Amino acid sequence: MxxxxxxxxxxxxxxxxxxxxxxxxxxxxxxxxxxxxxxxxxxxxxxxxxxxxxxxxxxxxxxxxxxxxxxxxxxxxxxxxxxxxxxxxxxxxxxxxxxxxxxxxxxxxxxxxxxxxxxxKGKPAVAEEELVFKDIKLNLSRREAYRGDHLLELTPREYDLLVCFLEHPYHVLSREQLMDRVWGFDYAGETNVVDVYIRYLRQKLDKPFASSYLHTVRGTGYVLKEKSR
Known part of the structure; x- marks a missing residue:
């Protein structure tokens, strides 16, 4: 609900x-x-x-x-x-x-x-029990992420980043938007922390597989979409 x-x-x-x-x-x-x-x-x-x-x-x-x-x-x-x-x-x-x-x-x-x-306040960000994109699946209640049958060992920040992208596939998300949604409006650090965690997430989500999903949009931010290597 x-x-x-x-x-x-x-x-x-x-x-x-x-x-x-x-x-x-x-x-x-x-x-x-x-x-x-x-x-x-x-x-x-x-x-x-x-x-x-x-x-x-x-x-x-x-x-x-x-x-x-x-x-x-x-x-x-x-x-x-x-x-x-x-x-x-x-x-x-x-x-x-x-x-x-x-x-x-x-x-x-x-x-x-x-x-x-x-x-x-402890409410889920979305109503669905799962978020799915291609062969990526997130179980929101268990906070588990899979690519195919492979369990992705994500940190809480990496997981929350992936949730943002799966909520808005094919939408370019700016660093500021990602920071607001994952770190919150009271975060006082630098926006380059987003780039660091995107790199961490790519190492687990994209690097071991034949196709990559997280892509940089130069001068704007990042987008989740399918693109064969």
Whole structure:
């Protein structure tokens, strides 16, 4: 079952775009435009992630956040607002928000943050039990990776990198996207760590086999696709 996300946003166009993008990613988003109505839904239904606008009619996003946290649940909460001041951000984080995104935002960045939050809260990043590409198979519950019948001995970082590529085959992923999805937004290191781990992953995923899957797109990033040697 895919993760349930409640979007509480009074700007209808923004809410609709978020809903469509999250549905495309395989989640189950619901939309509400009023804080009081949202609180009623929250009391009746459990959600894996809340995306809350700060300025809402009925109840503010901050008040919704406080009520969610008073319930004692560990559900992920992302605050979404046009405000960009440090005071607003600190207030939200102090009240228990897991992340804070300022409008206007980049959709790919927001989706990456959603994936990070759900992983941190112990939710699977995808609904499927397995990810498959050609002769690569990942068992998500056991965190095992195979190429054909060969078990790949991957480190946790290598495994998470491979998950990213299998979730988006044939899509070029930049170093920044990979870093956000695997290392998280609070990682303070250099982006060249991605290149290092891509090299490690290639040694196990591609080198022993007749065909290679991980390819460099010069000046952009990396892509998973089939290409015979």
């Amino acid at each position: 895919s993760e349930k996300i409640l979007i509480v946003e009074d700007e209808a166009k923004i809410a609709r775009v978020l809903q469509l993008e999250l549905e495309y990613e395989g989640y189950q988003p619901s939309v509400v435009h009023d804080g009081l109505e949202a609180w009623g839904m929250i009391q009746e239904t459990g959600y894996d992630l809340y995306i809350l606008d700060v300025m809402l009619p009925g109840l503010s996003g901050m008040e919704l956040l406080r009520r969610i946290r008073r319930k004692g649940t560990d559900d992920a909460v992302m605050m979404l607002t046009a405000r960009g001041t440090t005071v607003d951000k600190v207030t939200g984080l102090d009240q228990g928000a897991d992340d804070y995104v300022t409008k206007p935002f980049d959709m790919e960045e927001l989706l990456a943050r959603v994936r990070v939050l759900l992983r941190r």
